[in-house]
Amino acid sequence: MARPQTGRPTDQELEILKVLWKRGRSSVRDVWLELRESREIGQTSVLKIMQIMRDKGQLVCDADQRPQIFWPKQTQKSTLKQLAGDLLQRVFGGSASLLLQHAIDSKQASRHELAEIRTLLDQLDDGKTPSK
Structure with a gap:
C-alpha cells in the first residue's frame, strides 16, 4: 500500500x-x-x-x-521553493519581510550575501524573475 x-x-x-x-x-x-x-x-x-x-x-x-x-522525483529548486513557502506560511504568517528579517538577525550575513539579497530584490522590483 x-x-x-x-x-x-x-x-x-x-x-x-x-x-x-x-x-x-x-x-x-x-x-x-x-x-x-x-x-x-x-x-x-x-x-x-x-x-x-x-x-x-x-x-x-x-x-x-x-x-x-x-x-x-522533484528538482532541488522545486523542493526548496516548496519548503520555503511552507515555512513562510506556517511560521511567519505569509510575511516575507518578517522571514527575511529573522533570517538575517539569526545569522550575521556576509557582505556577499547581503549583495545577493539586494540583487534579488532589485530583480523583483524590475519585474524580473530572480535567477536563483
Missing part, C-alpha cells in the same frame, strides 16, 4: 535528497557511503528510508537494474 504523501521531507529524507541532488541517480550503497562520512547510520536504515520515500512519491526507483537506482 502506498504511503500518504506529505508536504515536506523529514530531516533524514532531506539528507538523502541532498545526496541524490549532488550525485544524481544512485544506488542505496552509494547514498549510504556518502551519509556515513558525516554520521553513523546503517545501510539497511538508508534502504528502508529510501523505500519509504519511494512509497511516498519522493523518489523514483529503477527496479529493473541491480542494484536498484534511485533519484528524486
Whole structure:
C-alpha cells in the first residue's frame, strides 16, 4: 500500500535528497557511503528510508537494474521553493519581510550575501524573475 504523501521531507529524507541532488541517480550503497562520512547510520536504515520515500512519491526507483537506482522525483529548486513557502506560511504568517528579517538577525550575513539579497530584490522590483 502506498504511503500518504506529505508536504515536506523529514530531516533524514532531506539528507538523502541532498545526496541524490549532488550525485544524481544512485544506488542505496552509494547514498549510504556518502551519509556515513558525516554520521553513523546503517545501510539497511538508508534502504528502508529510501523505500519509504519511494512509497511516498519522493523518489523514483529503477527496479529493473541491480542494484536498484534511485533519484528524486522533484528538482532541488522545486523542493526548496516548496519548503520555503511552507515555512513562510506556517511560521511567519505569509510575511516575507518578517522571514527575511529573522533570517538575517539569526545569522550575521556576509557582505556577499547581503549583495545577493539586494540583487534579488532589485530583480523583483524590475519585474524580473530572480535567477536563483
